[in-house]
Amino acid sequence: MKPADPKLVLLAIAMAGALGFVLPGHATTLLTEALILALFALSLDLLVGHARLTSFGHAGPWAFGAYIAAAQLLVLHIPLPLAVLVSGLATAVIAIPVGWLCVRTGGVTFAMLSLAFAQLGFAVVFKWNAVTGGSDGLAGLPRLGLPAGREVFLLFVCGVLAAAYLLAHGFVTSPLGRVVAAVRENEQRAEALGHDPRRIRLVVFVLSYFLAGVAGALYAGFAQFVSPELFFWTVSGHVLVMVVLGGAGTLVGPMLGALALFYAEHELSALTESWGLALGLLFMVVVIAAPTGLMGWLRAAVGARGR
Numbered sequence: 001m002k003p004a005d006p007k008l009v010l011l012a013i014a015m016a017g018a019l020g021f022v023l024p025g026h027a028t029t030l031l032t033e034a035l036i037l038a039l040f041a042l043s044l045d046l047l048v049g050h051a052r053l054t055s056f057g058h059a060g061p062w063a064f065g066a067y068i069a070a071a072q073l074l075v076l077h078i079p080l081p082l083a084v085l086v087s088g089l090a091t092a093v094i095a096i097p098v099g100w101l102c103v104r105t106g107g108v109t110f111a112m113l114s115l116a117f118a119q120l121g122f123a124v125v126f127k128w129n130a131v132t133g134g135s136d137g138l139a140g141l142p143r144l145g146l147p148a149g150r151e152v153f154l155l156f157v158c159g160v161l162a163a164a165y166l167l168a169h170g171f172v173t174s175p176l177g178r179v180v181a182a183v184r185e186n187e188q189r190a191e192a193l194g195h196d197p198r199r200i201r202l203v204v205f206v207l208s209y210f211l212a213g214v215a216g217a218l219y220a221g222f223a224q225f226v227s228p229e230l231f232f233w234t235v236s237g238h239v240l241v242m243v244v245l246g247g248a249g250t251l252v253g254p255m256l257g258a259l260a261l262f263y264a265e266h267e268l269s270a271l272t273e274s275w276g277l278a279l280g281l282l283f284m285v286v287v288i289a290a291p292t293g294l295m296g297w298l299r300a301a302v303g304a305r306g307r
Contacts, residue, residue, distance in 0.1 A: 004252040004295075006169050010162055017158035020151040028150040032157050034262040036218045039161050041242040041254035042168055043211035048240070049249030050172060051204040052184045053103070056111040056236050057118030060098075061209040063230035065091045065216025067125060070138045070226045079145025084160065084217040091213025092206050099205035103198050115233060122231035137227030141220055157218055164211050168251055171207060180204055245286060247293025256294050 016035060020028045040062055047053045065087040072083040102113045125132040132138065146152055171177050182190040183197045191197055220226050229235075239258075246257025264282060268275035290297035 004250070006166065009165055009169075009252055013158050013162045013165070017155045020154035025150055028154055030263075030266065032150065032154045032222060033219075034259050035154075035157050035161055036215055036222055037239070037242065037262055038255035038258040039157075039164050039218065040212060040215040040239050041246065041258040042161075042164060042251060043208050043215060044239050044243050045248060045251055045254040046168060046171075046204055046208040046211070048243050049247075049251075049254070050177070050180055050184065051201055053106065053201065053205070054111050054240070055114040056233065056240070057114035057116070058208075058212060058239055059231050059233065059235035060114070060118035060121050061091045061095065061212035062216040062219070062235065062239075063118075063121060063125070063226075063228075064094055065213030066220040066226045066230050067132065067138075067216075068213070069217035069220040070141055071131075073141045073144060073221070074138060077142075077144060080143050080221045081145055081156070083144075084214055084221070087217035088210045088214035091216070092210040095206045095209030096202075099202045099209070103201035103205055115236065118231055118233065118236060122228050125231065126228045132228075135228060137225060137229075139225045141224040141226070143221055143224070153222065157222070160214060160218060164214060165251065165255075168207075168211065172251065176200075176203065241283070245283065245293060247295035250293070250295040253293045253295030256298075260294060 013035075016031060019031060023031065040058075043061070044055065044058045047055050047058070068087040068090045069080075069083045072078040072086060073080065078086070098117050102110055102117070105113060126134060128134070143153065146156060172180075179190065179195055180200055180203075182193075183195065183200050187197050190200075216230070219230075238261075242257040242261050243254040244257070245261055246255065247253030264279060265275070268278050268282075272278060286294070292300075
């Protein structure tokens with residue numbers, strides 16, 4: 001599916017940042033969390049939508065990024081903007097050996113290997129009490145290097161999201177991104193043309209982990225708390241639903257899916273105790289009515305109006 005116009009996406013992100021100055025404090029906080037999850041979903045879309053590698057363990061880089069940021073903020077007292085960048089880079093370094101093993105496989109095996117590495121990370125932070133706080137996690141993370149205020153933090157998140165989207169869009173539309181698409185569609189033909197499918201997938205894997213690590217670091221600064229629960233397989237499943245809901249392979253779609261799922265959960269949980277059931281039924285309706293995701297449905301609707 002053709003990527004959306006980057007100018008429109010950046011305009012939408014800028015408008016979201018501006019909303020922080022007009023929305024009530026609670027609404028600004030919710031929007032900030034939703035946009036961090038949008039970045040998390042964007043990172044997974046590189047694997048699921050563009051490399052066709054379904055990951056059941058994407059909570060791994062998300063949690064690693066959060067814990068690495070927490071260590072920098074608490075121990076080294078590094079400013080949050082720098083901590084976010086360093087966390088993304090450190091998570092990308094972790095992705096190299098992990099990806100080298102995972103991309104040698106595919107399908108269910110890849111999904112289960114990614115899940116295994118995420119659970120391994122959970123075991124490490126859970127038992128390494130002296131450093132990670134064990135089951136209690138790490139609390140009281142300072143937002144160093146940023147002026148106080150919800151609005152400022154929202155603008156910071158929007159700036160990081162915009163930069164991440166431009167990076168992902170630039171990669172997907174680059175010659176290397178077209179090679180990724182070629183490997184996805186016909187691995188044997190791409191290999192016959194001189195490309196190494198494993199190496200190509202590893203590049204996508206590392207970039208995906210980098211963006212997920214950045215998202216995790218942002219979440220650590222947002223919540224000012226990290227715990228082993230960030231590694232849970234339910235987190236991986238949650239972000240995978242966001243990608244499918246929004247439309248895999250579109251970059252923008254998973255971000256829309258993250259926003260839609262986050263706000264649907266929030267509103268339904270306020271209306272009924274059976275919000276999980278209601279959310280499941282709503283998700284079924286969306287999948288049946290829009291099999292290509294929200295992004296595909298929006299494009300179809302715009303195209304119908306254009307005619």
